[in-house]
Structure formats: C-alpha cells, structure tokens
Amino acid sequence: MMAVGVSVPRVDGPAKVSGTAQYTADIELPGLLYARVLRSPYPHARVLRVDSSRAEHLPGVVALTRDDLHDVHPYYGSLYRDQPIVAVDKVRHVGDVVAAVAAEERDVAEEALDLIEVDYEPLPAVFDPLEAMRPDAPLVHESPPDPASHFHAPGGFRYQGGNVLTVFHVAQGDVAAGFRDADEVFDDTYTCPVIQHGHIEPHAAIAYWEASGKLVIYTASQNPSVVRDQLAEMFHLPAALVRLVVPFVGGGYGAKVHPRLEPLVACLARKAARPVQLVLTREEVFYTAVRHAAVVKIRTGVKRDGTLVARTVETVYDKGAYASTGPFTTKNGGTVSGGPYRIPHQDLTAYCVYTNKPPACPFRGFGVPQVSWAYEQQMDVIARRLGLDPVELRLKNLLREGDAFVTDEPVSSFGLDRCVEQVAAAIGWDGPRAIPTAVPAVVRGKGVACAMKTTMTPSNSAASVQLHADGSAVLLTSSVEIGQGARTSLAQVVAEVLGIPVEWVVVSAPDTDVTPYDQSTNSSRTAFSMGHAAQQAAGQIRARLLELAARSLEARPDDLDLADGAAYVRGAPEQRRTIRQLFQEHFGLPVGNLFGSYDFQTSGGVDPVTGKGKSSAFFFLAACAAEVEVDTETGKVRVVNIATAVDAGKALNPRQCDLQNEGSMLMGLGSALFEELVFDNGQPVNGTFLDYMLPSMEDYPRQFRSLLVETPHPDGPFGAKGMGESAITAVAPAIANAVANALGGARVADMPIRPDRVLDAIRRHQESQA
C-alpha cells in the first residue's frame, strides 16, 4: 500500500501552524453583531420576570428573551427536548441561559446585559445524583421531558420519573447463583467528579438568515448534519434550507457534538435581521458542557484462582440540568461496566440522573472512563487479596475472539490480550510492588489497566467522491476535522483506492449544503464509518477506471491495477493509460468527472429493554501501563513512565494514531491526578484555565510509548477501527493501580488522585494494617 499505513503529513497542518486557519471566531461578516449571554446566578429558580426593554434602548441592541420564542420550538435536545433556548419558566443551573443580546460593539453588548432585569424565585436545588434519586428531592424538571422527534436513533429510552431520566440494564446468567458460587466477594464504590473537556477553542457560532428564508450557521460543531436537522425541526424548515458550515475547529472531545450556541444565535440573528456571532468566554464553556460525574458501585464474585464468576454494577451518571445525550452515555457506559471479561453472571445497571449542575455531554470515552475507573481498580484489589499478578488475572479473564459479550453478541477483531501484554512489557512490568527510590519519602509503583468501549450503533455516514480528469479528486464528507486527523486519513483512504498521491485528494470542509450526511464526528467513528463510506465511494470510481482501461488496453479488469494516476497491466506496467487518457477516451474530451458515492449504515443496536443485541459496529480496545512516583509526605503523584496500546485494526496513519494515543494518555492522566470542577452551592469555583488543573507540559511523563496492535476489522477501511478514545479508558485506572502498588495497597477510589486523598489513603491503609 502506498497511501494507507503511511505517516503522511497532516493536510490541515500548514494552515494551522502558519496561523492562517480560520476558526469561527475569526470570521467577520458585513453587519456582524456580537452577542453576549445573561446567565443565571442561581442553581435553581423560578423566573418571574425578564424585562429587556432598557437594554433594547441602547443603540443597535437586540435582546432575546422567552418572549421571542412564540413561533419556534422553545426547547431543544437530541433525545429529549428539555433545554430552553433561553429560560422559559425556570433556570436549572448556575450559568443557565436567561437571555441574550447582540450589539454592534462587544462592550455595548456587555453593557446591555446589565440592563436586563430579571426577577427570580430561588428554589431548593440538588447537586448530588444519589440525593437526586430520592423521592423527596427537588425536581429539576417538573414535567416529563418531551421526547425528540425522529431525527436521531431514539434508542427506545423511556423517562423513568422524578430526576431519573433513563435507566439502562443488561444481565446474563444468574447473578445470585454466581455469587453463591464465588469464593470471595468484593464490594467497592468508586467516584468520578465533573470534569471539562478543555478544548482550546471555546464554543463559537455565527448565524444569519438569507433573504430567501434560509438559515446559515458557521459553527464549531462536531456534528453538522444532525445539528442541521435539529435546527430545521426547530424552525419548521426543510433540511435543505438550513446550512451548517464548519470552519476549522480547535478541539471538541465530545463537547461540540450537539446543539450548543446554534439555536440561540439563530434566534438572535432572526430578530436582528443581521448576522450574529457568539463566542463563549472560558468561564461560560464550563457552564455549557462537562463530563458526567459518576458513582459506581461494583460487586464481584471470584474463584480463589482468580476466575471471575459474578458481577453487579450500579452506575449513577450525573446528567446535570439537561438531557443532551446522557441516555446514550448511560447505555454506553452501562453496557461495558462489567469490563472486557468473561463473567458468566452479570447484572449491570446504569442510571441517568438530573441535578442542578451544568449539563453533562459526550466526552472522549463516552461514559466508559467512569466505569473502567471502577472495574479496573477492583481487578487490582482482587489480585492483591488473592495474591495473584494483576496482569495474569486480566489475561486469565479477558474476553477472546468469538466469546459472547454480556449483550450476547460474539466479540470480534479483539486484540485486547496483545494490548495488555505489550503495555506490560513496555514498562517492564514486574509485579504489583512498591519500588523504593533514592529519596526516602518517594516510592514508585507500576500499574496496568485495560478497557473496552462500544461505538454508536447503528449509525450512518455518507461520502461522495469526484475524480477530475487530471486524476486529482475531491472527497465530500461532513466529517469534522477536530484535530484528530480525519481529513488526512480519509484522503489516504481515497488516494489508496484510486492509486493517486495523497496530495491530489481534497477533503471538503463540512458544509451541509454540499457535503452529505454524517451522523456525527464522535464515538471515534470517522475512520471506521466514514472511512468505509469513502473507500466504497472511491471504489466505484476505481471499478469504472479499471473497466475503461480494460477496454482500452484489451485486458481484463482483474489484471489491472492503479498507481501514480494511471491504470496499468499488473506485471507489464508499460501497458498503461493515464486517468486523463481514460477520460479522453470515455468522454471524447479530457474533461468531466467520474463519481462515486456511498451511504454506510452500521446495523445493530441493543434492545432497550433487554440490553441485548449488537452493541457496537466494532470494539475499542486498549491497555495502559504506568509507573508513578508518589511522595508520601506531600501526597504528590508523578507519572514517570507510561505506555498505551490500542487495537487500531489497521493504523491508516501510524503517526496520527500515536498522537491520538498521546492525547488520550495526557487527558487520562489529567483526569486521574488533577481535574475536577469544584462547586459551591452549584456555583463552579474553578471554571477558568488558571484554576482548573489541566495537565501541563511539566506533568508530561518522562517516558511515553504508544503501541499499535492491528487486528483487522472486516468492515473497516483496510481493516481500520476507530481508536481516538480507546486509550483514555485505561489510563486513569492504570495510574490509580500504580499509585496503589507504590503504596502497598493504599488506594484512592475517588477521582482525581489529589495529594490530600493520597495522604488520607495512606493514613487509612496504615490504620487498617495496624
């Protein structure tokens, strides 16, 4: 292969490093107004009065309040329409959108915000999801949420009542019998806090209405097709009359998957009859989208030899104030909350629970890092109590190719054992022991973890390829380049199929007016799903070229191949026709296009009631091994050596895969050691990049190894599977296990592993040993 499997440079690299890439905030349009948002100071309150009349007396100011929503569906949401464009009856979290203004100058917009008068009646609020599940808890939503229409796979979710939005459940075997059969039973609870994605580019959007009544939005979205459809529904327009254009995007990690600013700017632009731009401040980003906090109660029955026999997991995901795709996160995390293990008796439940906190949304790993944090720590607890090697314990119990998963589907393309073996080797795994260092207070330890994750299934991605007469080509796709390298790897797939240089392939930027449907750049589905669609679309052109060349060369298509912009007879490369020659012969002129297009539907999905079915078009598989230093006096943890291995199926661009692993590693490390959004009565107190503890380059491990396992998947382009979210699922528990091993078993069950918690764990461990 000449284009696939090669670490070609990123096609979007030059624009980014030269500073010429245009992001949404860089776009200026004639007559552009700048928007600002008035946000709730209360975590929960009834909105008695909103009066923007004084603000609108400022020159050029347009204000949007609940009084402007009469001819639009005032609530939006991908699964449940529960999030108001601006507050209608209540505010449900600190930072909730109350009103918005647009003005010709940013400072005038700011001034206008101060002139909007709002009367609130504060209501009791609930912040802890376990408390929120109680019957007497304050209700975040007082009436059942409105199921969204047909646009998305509804997944059969059913509102449960109270603050419990949805529940996912799947089971196999006879759990009670399993536990009876176990020699040892382990009962633990692990927690994860609210964290934030930390994408460099804040949410940003520009909207305007064309004179024809068409809505145009430039937005930093990961999901132009679906957001387009939701806006069309909101404004009662055909999909073709809503256009979403996605400029360069500065990171997403899931935070930009669903409508964020688009409904608001669309309404403001409509009222102003001018283009309106809204770019959030960093503080506002923390109000807008976060990762689900979670509480995971896990109970496991084990044979003395380490064989897992029974497991129950109850996971409670903290949804925050609005549904977003929380029910999907809950399903996704719930499905794999038993881990990638053969356990004959399992009962897995996951709850999605409203609280008066900022809405949680998709985040790299989509519900899995929360449960792997639990089950992979418990694996080490089990190993330690049974005196087994944690790596051996995992390898003994891992699902293997063809084994039935809890959903009853057989797992396939399942190279997880090799991931575990390779990371263990990479850090010189030599057991769960504390390793002394030259500094008496500092001790080292190594830890290993692995995890599996499912991808959004069913889902749909369409691609269209045009071949020009000179052999260069364009791929039309709505996949968003969010930094993951999608444009490069998709160009490689098309180039490989057509036998042309990668530089000859242009991958379009998403523009729903011209790029076909894609069910979101999330769930690491682009390489697999869009890659498959692009491969098939280009394959149609390839077949046509071979057919034309066969006619011209009087050969059989099967005897021909494509390379360097020409078709040639295999074994006799001097018998060739350039693509231009083939166009000349076919069209009579050396001009025109050959077309290929393909809409790829991954089939399957689990039954919403039983949890059974095909949970995933492919599985994400990853392992991580880490070596840490723990300062037992300060509680500070430092990762010194870390390795991640993922099963990429086929690494389309190995360098990009390594960078994904590196990003996953650093993001997992940040969540393991530093990151948490801290609330005071619902008010985030560290929602800035000064206070929120993202890992910095000072925290970067002294050694990092990215390992790529390749177990080809039959549906992936050239065998490739998604892998951008694989490693993150294993990093935090590997670090936690390393810390525990350094400390002789003292363990921090609550993420992140803060110094105070380390010291506390040491103290408790010493007490328990005493």
Next chain:
Amino acid sequence: MMAVGVSVPRVDGPAKVSGTAQYTADIELPGLLYARVLRSPYPHARVLRVDSSRAEHLPGVVALTRDDLHDVHPYYGSLYRDQPIVAVDKVRHVGDVVAAVAAEERDVAEEALDLIEVDYEPLPAVFDPLEAMRPDAPLVHESPPDPASHFHAPGGFRYQGGNVLTVFHVAQGDVAAGFRDADEVFDDTYTCPVIQHGHIEPHAAIAYWEASGKLVIYTASQNPSVVRDQLAEMFHLPAALVRLVVPFVGGGYGAKVHPRLEPLVACLARKAARPVQLVLTREEVFYTAVRHAAVVKIRTGVKRDGTLVARTVETVYDKGAYASTGPFTTKNGGTVSGGPYRIPHQDLTAYCVYTNKPPACPFRGFGVPQVSWAYEQQMDVIARRLGLDPVELRLKNLLREGDAFVTDEPVSSFGLDRCVEQVAAAIGWDGPRAIPTAVPAVVRGKGVACAMKTTMTPSNSAASVQLHADGSAVLLTSSVEIGQGARTSLAQVVAEVLGIPVEWVVVSAPDTDVTPYDQSTNSSRTAFSMGHAAQQAAGQIRARLLELAARSLEARPDDLDLADGAAYVRGAPEQRRTIRQLFQEHFGLPVGNLFGSYDFQTSGGVDPVTGKGKSSAFFFLAACAAEVEVDTETGKVRVVNIATAVDAGKALNPRQCDLQNEGSMLMGLGSALFEELVFDNGQPVNGTFLDYMLPSMEDYPRQFRSLLVETPHPDGPFGAKGMGESAITAVAPAIANAVANALGGARVADMPIRPDRVLDAIRRHQESQA
C-alpha cells in the same frame, strides 16, 4: 407537471432585491490587499523597460511585472496561449496590462502605479481587420501563437499566418453553377462595430494561497471548471489544488467566460503572500472584453420566384489583440452565416483576424448577430427587388425538420417557421410599406427577421444530486447563476423528477472544491446540458425511491409515482410512503442520503477542415418583428412595437424565458440603434457608461411581446433547449428592415443605425431614385 413549465419565483431573487447578495467586490478577507493595474497608453509598442522599484518602496506595496513570471507560464488563453499575465515583450492594445500593484489601501495602490517606470518603443498599429489581413500590415503577434494544451476542445484550429489567426470554411453544392442558375444576384456588405457587454458588475476577483500551497480564487466567472483547469496548468498544480468559488455574479453575457483577472491576482497574491482583490473600473472593463467587430460580404443568387439557389459569405471577425475563443466565434458565426435557409449551393468563409484593439471575446449570440445582421437585411433587399413579401420569402426558403444543413447534418427540433409566423402576427405584419403618421416628418415601418445559431458541441456537464431524509435535496453544479435564472430552472428540473416542492431543492453556488465539472455557463447550454445532467442524476434517485417504495408497498415500480415528498400507487394515492419512511426502512434510521450523479457529454462537432459534421447539440431558433418610427428630419429611430419568438423546446420556467427574450430584445435594440465603441488611434473615446450608449428605459418599446414556441428536443430535460441567446440574433436586422421599410428601401448597412447614417441613407436613396 408540477415544477417544470411553471413560472416559480427566482430562487436568487430575494437575496438580490434585498441587497444582501454578496458579489466578489463585497468580500472582505483578513489582510486583503487591493490591486490596481498599469495599462498601456499605446496601441502597439515594444516594452523596453519596466521598473517597479520606486513603487515597491511605498509601505505595504507589492508590484508584479514581467520579472515575476519566471516560474509560471507567462501566457494564457483557452485556445492559444497568447495573452501575457503582464506585458512581456510588447503591448498590443491601448489598455493592455503592463504591470500591477497591490496595497493595503486603494489610494496607495493608485499612487504606486504612478511610480512604475516604463519605457516604450511605439510600433505601427493596425485597427481595421481588412487592413490587418494585408501582407504588409504590422504584425500584432510576431511569432505563431502557442496552442493551448488539452483542456479545451481544441477544435482542430490551425494558425493561418500573419494577423490571420484562423479561418473557418464550409461549402456545399457547386456555387459557380448555382450563381449561373440564378435569375438575380445580390452583392452586399454589412458591418458591425466593436460593442461591449455592459454587464453591471465589472470583472472582479480575489485570490489567496493557502499555507498548504493551494490556490483559492473568488471570481465573477462564468466558467469556474475550465478557468480552474487553466490556472492549474499555469501554476503546475493538480486541478484539486486550485479552487474557484463564484459568488453572486452581476451579469456576464460571455465577457466572463474565460480567464480575465484570475491569472494576475493569483500571481500578485503569491508574491504578496496575502489575499489580493482586483475590481476593474468601468473604463478598464472596456479594455478587457468586447464583441468582435465584423465585416460581412454576402452574395446571393435567387430565382425570380424567390427561391435561394447560391450564396457565398465572407465574414471577417476583428479579434482584437488576443485570441481568447475567437476561433470558436469564427466557426460558430461562419457555420450559420448562410442563414437558416435551404440553399443548395453555399460557400461560407470566416476569418479571425488580430488587430491592435482590446481583445474580443464571447458575447451573447457568439458571432451570429454579426452574420444575421447581413443575411437578414439582404433577404429584405431581395424581397423588395423581386416584389415579394419578406415574410413569405423567408417561409418559402426556411429549413424544415429533417432538412440537411450546410454541415450535412439534418436539422431537428426546428420550429423556426412557427417563430416567424407568430412574430409577424404579433405586430400585425401587413407588408414592407412606409406608414405615415400624424407628424409629417415621422414615418413608420415594420420589419421581420429570423436566425439560427449553434451551441458549443461537443461539451461536458456533470451534476450530482443528494436527497436528504426529509425529502429536501441539493444539486451540486458548477453552472453559474449570471442572472439568467439557472439556479431556478435547475431546481425545477430536480424537483419535478423527485416529486418535491421547488423550495426544497438547494442549487449550490459554484465551488470547484465541491461542485463537479461544467464546461462553462455559456452558449446557453445550461438548461440543456446541465439540465439533462441534473435530470439524469435526480432520475437515479427517483428510480431508487420507486424501487424502495415498490418493495415497501408490494407494488411494481412502474405503478408508482412521486409527489409531495412521497411515493404513491398511481390511482390509489392513499397507498404511500413518505421519503422519510423510505429512508427509515432502507437505512434503519430516518437519516442519510441517496445519491445520483451524471456526466453528460454532447457528442459531435464539425470537422475543422471540411466544416462538416454535427455542428450543434441543438439549434437556437428565433424570429423578431419590429415596428419603428423614423424621424426623417433628425434621423432618430424609435422602436414602438416589437415581438420576439424563440423555440424553447420546453419552457422550463415561462416567465424566465420571457425575461430572456426581453433581455435579448433590449440588447439587440441597443446594438441596432446606439452602441459602438469608438476608437481614436486605438484609444477608446467613449468607454464609460456616460458616453457609451446603452439603451435606457426611455428607449424601451411601447409594446413588447415574448412568444415561446415549444418543439421538444429529445436530449433536453423535458424537451428544453437553451434560449437565452436566441432572440438577440434576430432583433437588430428586424429593426433595420423596419427602418428600411419605413424609408421605402433606404437602408443602413452599418451597425448601429445612427441618426447621421439614417439621414445619409435617405439622401443616397433619394439620389438613386432620382
């Protein structure tokens, strides 16, 4: 039919009438520089020295001279690369491009122009094409022009030597014998001056280079695909690395078909490493693109009963300084220079001759108005001398369905007789007589003319359609909306095929990164060629929908039809499936796209040596009848009543067809009575809209009728043929004939029919009668 044949409102109308449409000149980009062009004051001179160093000392100024063309092909042109980006060795017309500058402020650019030092050595110049054909004439180009590469249909043109670029010739029968057989022979010469298109928007373009090395151009071009290919060749890039985006365009009429500003701004932007915008002044537009002046010598042999038996025509087209597509114009005009008549013996020759005037280029009618001006006036001369009715004379000799044309091809879809009959009836044709009025000096007369024209053949147009799950759709096409209504009529075709409302179809703006190949929005080929491609592309989706519906409804596809976004059983419309339901059933989710794409090649073309072959994918057919008032004291002519009829095949949008007829009428009227670009030693002296006499609303006839004849063409979408250029070919001679009839035979053979010429014709006529 629900969408086709209906006068739906223009889809681009609201943006235009609200003033929100963005034209190229409206686009602002960060860091944009403004360009100005230094132009030659001489019609012909050697360029001894060009020194831009003083100009480049101004802050922020970048200059482009011949010294900057080392790594680019310095000449461009669609058929012959004879036009330099900036002057290399010579300047060849007043206004020729010598150098260019770009600066951050427009006035700095202007100042910089003054600082460029140029030394010229003036050379003898030639302005008259007949003089230019003489062996001793000054040579506009001293070496044979360089044939352009393979991008365009080269048409087999051969450089003839001297200032004669190419010659087209076609003949049939035995002309000498034909003239021997004739009872009367008519020998006349008619001339047409240089005129200008008068598009409201001047030429404008913006170029920038992406950091990746990709060239991006926003340009008011009628021909994005071909200009893209030519720029790719110029800069040695694959086509996919040149992107042409066409914003709204304010008229073209042929002037914007070929590269104009694009090579220059691309070079400036490359040198500046910033975006560069160039918008011409009106004066510069007159230097940039004009219509070919022409001299037509026509000799016709006729039987006493009016039967045409022999005709020779020699047409000399004044190419101006650069080839552009002059050889095509020459071929196109030459092919039909004998008129739409059965003439057994014909010999038609057309010369394309360089002069030191601004380069002529495509102009609505593409060489035909010049020859119809001749042959249709001579038809009336013949009728008058033989005492026949001019309408009867035409009807007697017209080609009819199936007759062989001079190219030997049979003519088809040929409703010209009905056009003639209908216009004659529309103005109450009652013979070639002078009609007195209440004012003694003012006399009226009526005149009729008809004409035929060929369209660019072979040629290529590709279209791609995406159907969304909600039934709305997008048509990807590089056809340019230049005011002709292309976006509306193409939307109608797609809507009709898919059974959806026209408002549900988005027609993309041209952007060669995403819209497929189209061999130019010219030759009125869009409705026919792109319409056919769109119909076929949508037809693929239609077939798929019917197939899916047939499966779902347990019916045969042939028994189904599409309407209102649903498939239904013909005769049982309650048995139906919406498009969304079909997507749901097909994809498992109500999302995705169905695709159709089609590349339509019109085959044929005439042999460059014999002139024989298939000259045209379809024929443009039109007639015009006019009634004029002539003031015999002042010579002023006023058109009071005029009717045009065209054979549209099928009027996709009757209102738009009427508007095309109206535009053709007014443009033909302007050329007949007012327009000419006047030169003084090669210097245009009236190149402004104050001095150049476009018709104004004061000149609008008191009565105008547009008549649409429909003779369906089998290859046209729903039978449609192009018709935007049909009527203009017949307007000017109809007016000339009306004037001659008002004056009892006094005739102005030189366009335009200026008052001085009218008075002169009256005087000469009176002298000849005396």
